[in-house]
Amino acid sequence: MSEQFKPNIVAFLCNWCTYAGADLAGTSRIQYPANVKIIRVMCSGRVNPLYVVNALQQGADGVLISGCHPGDCHYMEGNYYARRRLKLLKELLEFTGVDPRRFNMSWVSASEGHKWKEVVEKAVEDAIAAGPFDQFRRRQIGW
Amino acid sequence: MDLDKLRKTAAEVVSRDDVKYLIGWRRGTFGYRVAPHFIEDAAGVDELIFSPLCIANLANYLTLTEKLPVPRGQEADTRKVALLVKGCDSRAVAQLIVEKGIKREDVVVIGMPCPGMIDWKLLAERYPETDVAAEIGWKGEDFLLVRGEEEITIPRAEVLAEKCRLCRHPNPVLSDITIGEAVEPWAVAEDSGVAEIEAKETAERWDYWEEQFSKCIRCYSCRNACPLCYCEDCILDRLDPIWVNRAVNFSENTAFHLARAFHLAGRCVECGECERVCPVGIPLGKLNRKLARTVREEYGFEPGLDPEAEPFQASFKPDDPEEFIL
Numbered sequence: 001m002s003e004q005f006k007p008n009i010v011a012f013l014c015n016w017c018t019y020a021g022a023d024l025a026g027t028s029r030i031q032y033p034a035n036v037k038i039i040r041v042m043c044s045g046r047v048n049p050l051y052v053v054n055a056l057q058q059g060a061d062g063v064l065i066s067g068c069h070p071g072d073c074h075y076m077e078g079n080y081y082a083r084r085r086l087k088l089l090k091e092l093l094e095f096t097g098v099d100p101r102r103f104n105m106s107w108v109s110a111s112e113g114h115k116w117k118e119v120v121e122k123a124v125e126d127a128i129a130a131g132p133f134d135q136f137r138r139r140q141i142g143w
Numbered sequence: 144m145d146l147d148k149l150r151k152t153a154a155e156v157v158s159r160d161d162v163k164y165l166i167g168w169r170r171g172t173f174g175y176r177v178a179p180h181f182i183e184d185a186a187g188v189d190e191l192i193f194s195p196l197c198i199a200n201l202a203n204y205l206t207l208t209e210k211l212p213v214p215r216g217q218e219a220d221t222r223k224v225a226l227l228v229k230g231c232d233s234r235a236v237a238q239l240i241v242e243k244g245i246k247r248e249d250v251v252v253i254g255m256p257c258p259g260m261i262d263w264k265l266l267a268e269r270y271p272e273t274d275v276a277a278e279i280g281w282k283g284e285d286f287l288l289v290r291g292e293e294e295i296t297i298p299r300a301e302v303l304a305e306k307c308r309l310c311r312h313p314n315p316v317l318s319d320i321t322i323g324e325a326v327e328p329w330a331v332a333e334d335s336g337v338a339e340i341e342a343k344e345t346a347e348r349w350d351y352w353e354e355q356f357s358k359c360i361r362c363y364s365c366r367n368a369c370p371l372c373y374c375e376d377c378i379l380d381r382l383d384p385i386w387v388n389r390a391v392n393f394s395e396n397t398a399f400h401l402a403r404a405f406h407l408a409g410r411c412v413e414c415g416e417c418e419r420v421c422p423v424g425i426p427l428g429k430l431n432r433k434l435a436r437t438v439r440e441e442y443g444f445e446p447g448l449d450p451e452a453e454p455f456q457a458s459f460k461p462d463d464p465e466e467f468i469l
Contacts (some may be wrong), residue, residue, distance in 0.1 A: 080459035139393075
């Protein structure tokens with residue numbers, strides 16, 4: 001490869017913490033890799049695990065899910081459910097042979113702009129190490 | 144197994160005014176096949192059997208029953224359904240009650256401690272099916288095949304179904320009537336099928352499942368046979384949004400199998416129906432057992448043991464494991 005591989009990372013961020021945290025990173029002029037495509041959801045508990053499967057099918061090389069720290073959820077307990085669910089999804093993806101580095105989850109609060117930067121750097125680094133993920137691409141029907 | 148006692152109890156149960164019908168097993172049309180048997184009156188109990196071939200989980204029929212609208216001026220039929228269950232089937236019933244898929248008062252559970260079932264495909268490999276009607280029963284630890292003049296003792300390890308080899312709950316976890324003596328749970332070895340895959344490299348695992356999922360013809364038998372896949376509005380049938388495309392190719396098949404396995408995470412009672420009915424032989428049980436093991440070992444939860452429990456994915460503990468979170 002002449003050019004370095006630029007991974008495509010889809011990030012599902014909770015509206016109340018991580019999205020605000022990413023916003024803070026922006027307004028604070030913190031430099032972080034531009035490989036993440038952010039999708040704002042109301043809560044990390046709103047992330048249906050099939051979103052992750054779908055993102056991987058549609059060309060994402062990695063998926064990042066981030067929400068409030070446990071106990072800080074705007075809806076009291078959404079992130080606790082997300083934690084259980086996504087742990088199982090992670091196990092399932094790993095078992096079926098998806099590189100575990102393609103799936104990252106983090107807690108980033110609205111004041112943690114710097115942590116957001118570190119999380120993104122880690123996710124990008126992981127996705128580069130895992131390489132492009134073409135095997136699972138949705139096949140285009142050409143007619 | 145005391146068949147007379149089973150038939151007598153069944154006859155008593157179906158004669159009750161508050162019981163609509165009883166679901167059990169009867170001999171199939173050929174060879175080792177066994178079919179579900181719906182008994183509406185005491186005359187039907189003569190065909191009822193319970194043998195090591197009664198591997199099918201009948202709990203599925205509780206939610207499969209069509210609920211037609213009640214015509215005006217008529218009362219809804221609120222009678223109960225009686226069901227014969229083994230250990231694993233009773234867990235499915237308990238899990239259905241947990242999820243409010245059925246009501247406890249709507250079923251009469253007739254529990255039968257299960258000494259282990261035969262995988263009839265393994266049996267047919269060793270002793271091909273013939274026109275002569277075969278009787279199969281338990282004989283101590285092993286199985287006894289009686290076919291005309293022949294009497295063959297088959298060692299347990301040779302034909303025991305995989306799910307039974309890994310079974311930890313052979314006795315019904317809930318029952319209104321129990322027939323037969325409780326059996327001693329047997330020692331369960333490590334799940335070699337799952338461990339084998341876990342031992343592989345990530346890329347090798349992907350290749351393994353690629354080979355398996357590519358075989359899938361998307362008949363959805365696994366979903367239909369599963370006692371716990373009973374959503375009226377299944378994501379696989381939805382057109383808006385289309386969660387999983389209908390095209391039969393590797394990508395969509397994988398998405399489908401991930402979705403199916405995930406929807407059973409923390410719910411699967413390991414009755415093995417999905418794998419048993421799969422026409423192309425995808426080892427779906429491994430996916431389910433892997434997740435069931437994670438839930439059991441890391442969260443200390445086993446579905447279908449307590450009808451009063453909270454559903455796994457709809458509950459949480461503040462100290463759930465989170466070492467994977469950055």
